[in-house]
Amino acid sequence: MRAMNPVATTNPLSRQRRKEARPAELTAAALELFVERGFAATRLDDVAARAGVSKGTLYLYFASKEELFKAVIQQGLLPVLAQGEEMMAQHRGDASTLLRELILRWWALVVNTPLSAIPKLIISESGNFPEVARYFQEQVGSRKDQLLGNVLQKGMQSGEFRQLDIPATIDLISAPILMRVLWRYSLKPCGSGQQDDETYLNTYLDLLLNGLRTKGVRT
Amino acid sequence: MRAMNPVATTNPLSRQRRKEARPAELTAAALELFVERGFAATRLDDVAARAGVSKGTLYLYFASKEELFKAVIQQGLLPVLAQGEEMMAQHRGDASTLLRELILRWWALVVNTPLSAIPKLIISESGNFPEVARYFQEQVGSRKDQLLGNVLQKGMQSGEFRQLDIPATIDLISAPILMRVLWRYSLKPCGSGQQDDETYLNTYLDLLLNGLRTKGVRT
DNA sequence: TACATTACTGACCGGTCAGTCAGTAATGAG
DNA sequence: CTCATTACTGACTGACCGGTCAGTAATGTA
Structure with a gap:
């Protein structure tokens, strides 16, 4: 009953010294509260x-x-990006399949x-915290764009996709995914009726x- | 030179009484500052x-x-929505053309x-100001969805568009337009290189x- | 047991800002 | 020219919160 358990939460009155575990516990708590209230509105006391x-x-x-926010981004999103880049490097099939798989992976691991x-927070609060936005763009945004750009290039070169402006298409692919999470955190809590994820994802894909595919090729 | 001009701004020292003009001047000033700094970060003194x-x-x-924010929404967006509904009621051609025209109109008058x-502010700050978000959703969001839903219905009934889930498609159409303005206010100021509006809009349309159109029908 | 080290605490400070209200001055009526 | 009305002012209040730091207690060392 005494002093054997080093976990602070089991005995809130004790002042345990746990240098190693603190940073991860703090970023986890921060993410939770940032999700609930936003970055600016979250108090560090909480x-x-x-x-x-x-x-x-x-x-x-x-x-x-x-x-603290930068640490949350780093711990949360960098591993997922690395997975996506790994998939890209390994893939051998057609570009449609790769694109679909990347999107499904992102959906499962992030959305x-x-x-x-996190993306919601960046978009919401970048105006007042430009340094954080810059960090996100550099560490996450540009790598994501790179990844999608490579897939599109591949598909256009093989004739599988139509010739489209690549930077614009990257943003057009990203938009519905980002908007989905923005909706969830912004309007859904305020009573905007929205369909289930399954239908949205399928309709999106x-x-x-269908929009990307070269005309005249079926299925 | 004296007392003939009722506009306060020409003589900042005077305390003119101008009951009629104040509300519009205040909402205009509020919109400007909300754009520059966001809702929460704007001081009423300013x-x-x-x-x-x-x-x-x-x-x-x-x-x-x-x-004050609700008044800004009302004064800014309700007239544009009314125009869109007017276009819908008047239109006689095919659904693609109507949809394209509605998007171009929204782009010109809002984007x-x-x-x-305004949509950027709603998405950013709805968490901390749910009442404002609810108002926006009720006054603007649902009317916009109604409008797009009608166009899609028309296109699917005539066989011009493929059969897709309508609520999901409404959101998928809206997403790239909303994301474009979010990008402008969030990431662009922080150095995310982005193409010009022209290319983005054309690629989007x-x-x-192309994604909506029934397969096998050309142009 | 004595002492040094350091993880941890929480009261405090300084600055910010939405909202208030007692007072001031422009206007209009008689 | 009064005097009443009311649009308008701006100093003030109370609450909030990021960041600080002098002090406390847990742990390591000998």
Whole structure:
């Protein structure tokens, strides 16, 4: 019953020293609260409390609120991007299939998890926190664009896709996915009726791949 | 030289009484500042100053910051929606042309004007101001969905468009337009290189109409 | 047991801002 | 020219929160 368990949350009164685990616990708590309330509206007191420490402790590990946000981005999204790049490198089939698989992977690992809040936060709060937006764009946005650009290039070269402006098409592919999570966090809580994810995803893939495909080729 | 001109801005020192003109001046000033800084980050002192009055005066005309925002929405977007509904009612040609015209109209009257900031603000700040989001959804969002739904219905009935889930397709049509303005206000200022509007719009219409069109029908 | 190190705490500070209200001055009526 | 009405002002209040730092207590060392 005494002193054997090092987990602070099991005994909120104790002041355990757990240098190793703190950063991950703090970023996890931060992500949760950022999802619930947004970045600017989340108080660092609350982040610290949810992680079972005081605000002072938070400042031992992160120099500022913005640095904490950057750490959340890094821990959350970089691994997913790496997976996507891996898929691209390994793939051998046609571009439609690769594109579909990348989208499904992103949907499963980001859209359907709390990580989906990160792009929402960036878009919402970049005006007041440009440094964070710049970091996101550099670490995540540009890598995602690179990845999609490569797939499109491949499909256009093989004649599978029509010739379209690549940068514009990258954004057009990304838009419905991003909007989906924006909707979830913005309008759904306020009563906007929206269909299920399944239908949305299928209609999106259908419309997109049909739009990209060279005319006259069937299926 | 004296007392003939009732416009406060020409003589900032005078305390003119101009009950009629104040509300419009205040909502105009509010839109400008909301665009520049976002809703939460805009100080009412600044809104009042830009309109040439004091903060106290603002509270004579609007009960709270949120009511001011609602007035901005009403004054800005409701007239544009009315135009769209008018076009729908008048149109006699095919659904593709109608859809294209509606999109071009929205682009010209909203995307390319400061009004484009309003959807951005709603999405960004709805979490902290749900009442405003609800108002927007009710007054603007649902009417826009209704309009697009009617066009799609028309196109699918005539066999011009493929059979797709209508609510999902409405959102998929809206997403690239909304994302475009979100990008402008979020990531562009932070150095995300983006193509020109012309290319984006053309690629969007191309991809969309090609995706919607029944297979085997040309042009 | 004594002492050094350091993870951790939480009261506090300084700055911000939505909303208030007692007072001021422009206007209009008689 | 009064005097009443009311549009307008701006100093003030109370709440909020990012960031600080002097102090506390857990742990390691000998």
